[in-house]
Amino acid sequence: MKRSSRRTPLALLLIFLAVVLAGVGCVQRSDAVAPMLSIREPRSGATSTSANLRIAGYAMDDDGIAAIRVDGVDLLATPAYAGERGKRLVEFFFTIRDLSDGDVTVTIEAEDTTGRVTVLPYRLRLDGTPPxxxxxxxxxxxxxxxxxxxxxxxxxxxxxxxxxxxxxxxxxxxxxxxxxxxxxxxxxxxxxxxxxxxxxxxxxx
CATH class of the missing domain: 2.60.40 (Immunoglobulin-like)
Structure with a gap:
C-alpha cells in the first residue's frame, strides 16, 4: 500500500506565490493621478501692471480634460474651446481686465473625465512702479x-x-x-x- 504524498505548508506557500507572481502582469492598475495644471505666463511672482493681463497655461491628463475653471467659470464651455473637452492636453488663456498695482489671486481648477480635480491658487503681484x-x-x-x-x-x-x-x-x-x-x-x-x-x-x- 502506497502512502499518499502530502504537500508541506512551505510547498503550498511557494505554489501560491508563483500563481500570484504569474498573474501580476495581467493586472491593470487604474489611473488615480489628478490632472496636471501649469501656468506658462506670467509666472507666479510679480509683473508690471497691464490694463489687460493675459494669463496662459495648460492642463494635461491621461483620461482627458473635462473642465478648466477660473474662479468657478468653465473655460471649455465657451465657443473659443469648442472641441477641446476630453482632450489629453488643453492649452488655455484668459484675460483679467482693468487692473491696477496690487496683489491678484485667481483659483484655477482642472477636472478630468473621471472627476478628479487639481486646484491651483495662482498669485501675482502687479507692479508698475520702477526702481x-x-x-x-x-x-x-x-x-x-x-x-x-x-x-x-x-x-x-x-x-x-x-x-x-x-x-x-x-x-x-x-x-x-x-x-x-x-x-x-x-x-x-x-x-x-x-x-x-x-x-x-x-x-x-
Whole structure:
C-alpha cells in the first residue's frame, strides 16, 4: 500500500506565490493621478501692471480634460474651446481686465473625465512702479577707469543692476548698495530692473 504524498505548508506557500507572481502582469492598475495644471505666463511672482493681463497655461491628463475653471467659470464651455473637452492636453488663456498695482489671486481648477480635480491658487503681484536710483559719486581713477557708488531701491525687489553693460553680483532685495570700478566708456549708464520687469536708466555723466 502506497502512502499518499502530502504537500508541506512551505510547498503550498511557494505554489501560491508563483500563481500570484504569474498573474501580476495581467493586472491593470487604474489611473488615480489628478490632472496636471501649469501656468506658462506670467509666472507666479510679480509683473508690471497691464490694463489687460493675459494669463496662459495648460492642463494635461491621461483620461482627458473635462473642465478648466477660473474662479468657478468653465473655460471649455465657451465657443473659443469648442472641441477641446476630453482632450489629453488643453492649452488655455484668459484675460483679467482693468487692473491696477496690487496683489491678484485667481483659483484655477482642472477636472478630468473621471472627476478628479487639481486646484491651483495662482498669485501675482502687479507692479508698475520702477526702481529708484541714487547715484552717490562717479570718480575718475585714471587709466580709463571709473569708480561708481550709489544705491537702488524698489517696492518689491531689485533683480538686476548693470553699469556700462557689466552686471553686478548681489542677492535680490528691496535695496542694493554698490561701489564698483568699471571702464569709462562713451555713453556709460546704469540700468536697474526689478522683479516685475520695470526698468530705470541713468547716465553716469
Amino acid at each position: 529708484t536710483l541714487e547715484l552717490g559719486s562717479v570718480t575718475a581713477l585714471g587709466g580709463g577707469r571709473l569708480r561708481v557708488e550709489g544705491v537702488v531701491r524698489d517696492n518689491t525687489a531689485i533683480t538686476s543692476v548693470r553699469i556700462n553693460d557689466v552686471p553686478l553680483q548681489f542677492t535680490p532685495g528691496p535695496e542694493v548698495a554698490f561701489r564698483v570700478d568699471v571702464a569709462d566708456v562713451p555713453g556709460g549708464e546704469i540700468v536697474v530692473e526689478d522683479a516685475a520687469g520695470n526698468v530705470t536708466r541713468q547716465a553716469l555723466r
